Amino acid sequence: MRVLAFRHVPFEGLGLLEDVLRRRGASIDYVDGYEAGAVIPAAEAYTALVFLGGPMSVNDDLDYLRCEMEIIREAAARRQPVLGICLGAQLIAKAMGARVQPNAEKEIGWFELEFTSAAAHDPLFAGLSKEVVFHWHGETFDLPEGAELLASSRACQHQAYRIGSHLYGFQFHLEVTPAMVADWCVQDENCGDVRELTDPIDRVENSLRLAELAEIVFGRWCDSLRPGVTPQAQLAIL
Numbered sequence: 001m002r003v004l005a006f007r008h009v010p011f012e013g014l015g016l017l018e019d020v021l022r023r024r025g026a027s028i029d030y031v032d033g034y035e036a037g038a039v040i041p042a043a044e045a046y047t048a049l050v051f052l053g054g055p056m057s058v059n060d061d062l063d064y065l066r067c068e069m070e071i072i073r074e075a076a077a078r079r080q081p082v083l084g085i086c087l088g089a090q091l092i093a094k095a096m097g098a099r100v101q102p103n104a105e106k107e108i109g110w111f112e113l114e115f116t117s118a119a120a121h122d123p124l125f126a127g128l129s130k131e132v133v134f135h136w137h138g139e140t141f142d143l144p145e146g147a148e149l150l151a152s153s154r155a156c157q158h159q160a161y162r163i164g165s166h167l168y169g170f171q172f173h174l175e176v177t178p179a180m181v182a183d184w185c186v187q188d189e190n191c192g193d194v195r196e197l198t199d200p201i202d203r204v205e206n207s208l209r210l211a212e213l214a215e216i217v218f219g220r221w222c223d224s225l226r227p228g229v230t231p232q233a234q235l236a237i238l
Contacts, residue, residue: 001021001024001025001026001027001047001048001222001225001226002026002027002028002029002045002046002047003021003026003027003028003029003046003047003048003049003050004028004029004031004041004043004046004048004049004050005028005029005030005031005049005050005051005052006030006031006033006049006050006051006052006068006071006088007030007031007032007052007054008033008034008052008053008054008056008087009034009054009055009187009189010032011180011183011184011187012052012053012054012184013030013052013180014028014050014052014175015175015176015177015180016174016175016176016177016210016211016214016215016218017050017085017174017175017214017218018175019214020214020215020218020219020222021218021222024219024222024223026047026222029041029046033064033065033067033068034062034064038064040067040071043071043074043075043080044074044075044078044080046080047081047225048080048081048082048083048225049071049072049075049080049081049082049083050082050083050084050085050088051068051072051082051083051084051085051087051088051089051091051092052085052086052087052088053085053086053087053088053136053137053173054086054087055189055190055193056087057100057139058087058090058091058094058100058139059094059100065091068091068095069091069094069095070095072084072091072092072095072096072167073095073096075166075167076095076096076163076164076166076167079164079165079166080166081166081167081221081224081225082166082167082168083168083169083170083221084167084168084169084170085170085173085174085175086136086137086170086171086172086173087137088169088170089141089160089161089169089170089171090139090140090141090169090171092144092163092167092169093141093142093143093144093147093161093169094141096144096145096147096163096167097144097145098141098142098143098144098145098147099141099142100139100140100141100142101139101140101141102138102139102140103137103138103139103140103155103156104155105155106137106138106193106196107135107136107137107138107153107155107156108135108136108137108193108196108197108201109134109135109136109197109201110132110133110134110135110201110202110205110206111132111133111135111153111154111155112130112131112132112153112154113130113131113132113133113151113152113153113159113160113172114129114130114151114152114153115128115129115130115131115150115151115160116149116150116151116152118148118149118150119150119151119160122148122150122162123165123220123224124150124162124168124217124220124221124224125150125151125160125217128213128216131209131213132206132209133172133173133174133206133210133213134172134173134174134176134181134206134210135153135156135171135172135173136173136184136190136193137156137171138193140156140157140158140171141158141169141171142158143158143161144161144163146163146164147161147162147163147169148161148162148163149161150162151172153172156171158171159171159172160172168221174210174213174214174217174218175214175218176210177207177211178203178204178207179203181201181203181207182203185200185201185203
């Protein structure tokens with residue numbers, strides 16, 4: 001199993017997802033497209049692609065984001081598994097023709113997530129109803145054509161979606177560790193967001209449950225990458 005992860009800033013990596021992948025014997029390559037002269041490997045040579053978060057907007061005039069959206073469209077056409085997290089979910093949405101725009105309010109910290117009725121029949125989210133997870137975003141997206149909504153929060157309706165069986169977008173951060181949250185809070189790119197908070201972020205609040213959820217959801221996603229595994233077969237064993 002080979003996974004190609006697109007990173008948008010040095011401090012937003014795979015986190016808990018990397019742990020799950022490593023335990024399943026996956027090899028991981030990172031692409032830092034924001035760096036001058038970055039070389040992007042042939043995406044079709046990988047089992048799956050992951051597009052991570054970042055403080056920029058998908059609507060910014062950035063060549064590497066346009067390149068990534070083209071890679072997403074090509075991956076969708078060949079039914080290659082793609083997972084987008086936060087900015088990554090917005091990249092998938094825009095690549096597939098949906099609009100990305102500012103959310104009514106920024107969602108930064110630990111907030112409740114509610115899974116939709118469709119999630120009960122989803123290979124990743126079956127059996128989940130309400131959970132508190134970590135968020136850090138100021139934008140949201142319309143659902144792309146053909147997407148199925150899987151989760152919402154009070155402040156942001158579109159929190160998770162699936163297109164077909166191969167494309168997933170998560171607006172929330174299931175991958176973060178307490179150390180990652182602490183690091184994000186001191187990064188220059190995030191200082192504006194941090195100054196707007198009325199209370200400091202508790203980096204360990206709900207982190208144990210988040211790690212359990214990461215093992216469940218990311219574990220199911222990783223298992224789905226095995227040859228011959230179908231969504232129907234996954235649901236049958238849940």
